[in-house]
Amino acid sequence: MLGAKQYGDALNNYIKAGSQSCPPEILEVLAHSEIDRIRLRVAENPRTPKDILELLASDKNVDVRIAAGTNPSTPAYVSYRLAFDEDPDVRLGLADDVNTPIELLEKLMEDSNPYVSHRAAQTRDIVLSQGKVRSFGHKLLHWVKKGLDEPELRYA
Numbered sequence: 001m002l003g004a005k006q007y008g009d010a011l012n013n014y015i016k017a018g019s020q021s022c023p024p025e026i027l028e029v030l031a032h033s034e035i036d037r038i039r040l041r042v043a044e045n046p047r048t049p050k051d052i053l054e055l056l057a058s059d060k061n062v063d064v065r066i067a068a069g070t071n072p073s074t075p076a077y078v079s080y081r082l083a084f085d086e087d088p089d090v091r092l093g094l095a096d097d098v099n100t101p102i103e104l105l106e107k108l109m110e111d112s113n114p115y116v117s118h119r120a121a122q123t124r125d126i127v128l129s130q131g132k133v134r135s136f137g138h139k140l141l142h143w144v145k146k147g148l149d150e151p152e153l154r155y156a
Helices: 004-018 024-030 036-044 050-056 062-070 076-082 088-095 102-108 114-130
Strands: 141-145 151-155
Touching: 004 024, 004 036, 024 036, 024 050, 036 050, 036 062, 050 062, 050 076, 062 076, 062 088, 076 088, 076 102, 088 102, 088 114, 102 114
Parallel strands: none
Antiparallel strands: 141 151
16 A cells, blocks of 8 residues: 555656656656556657657556557557557557557458457448548558568568
């Protein structure tokens, strides 16, 4: 159980982590917090620097990885890597996000987990119906076989 001072410090850090005005140096410190909810708030913050989001995409906590993968500031290659996360909840989180690049949604439609593939198809249909397609930004990209189980996105 946290004492009053510890609880106050944790609450203060939680609020800072979600603040749009929090300096990158503080976000970096908070990204290493022992408290999952603080790291989650850092991963959700669109002002979090890309290198910190990349770090949080490897976090032990599934919710932190999902937040990092769905943050609009996360580089596409980080979201791509999370599309192959061992935990289906991470893949489902990406499949459920309308901001996931359309190429990634289409790849998630091939996921071995039926919940992930179905949700990715639903999300893709929603995105296409709204006409707000987010792409990796390159029309000349294609999937290539990297290894046995891990395809890779490359320039054509």
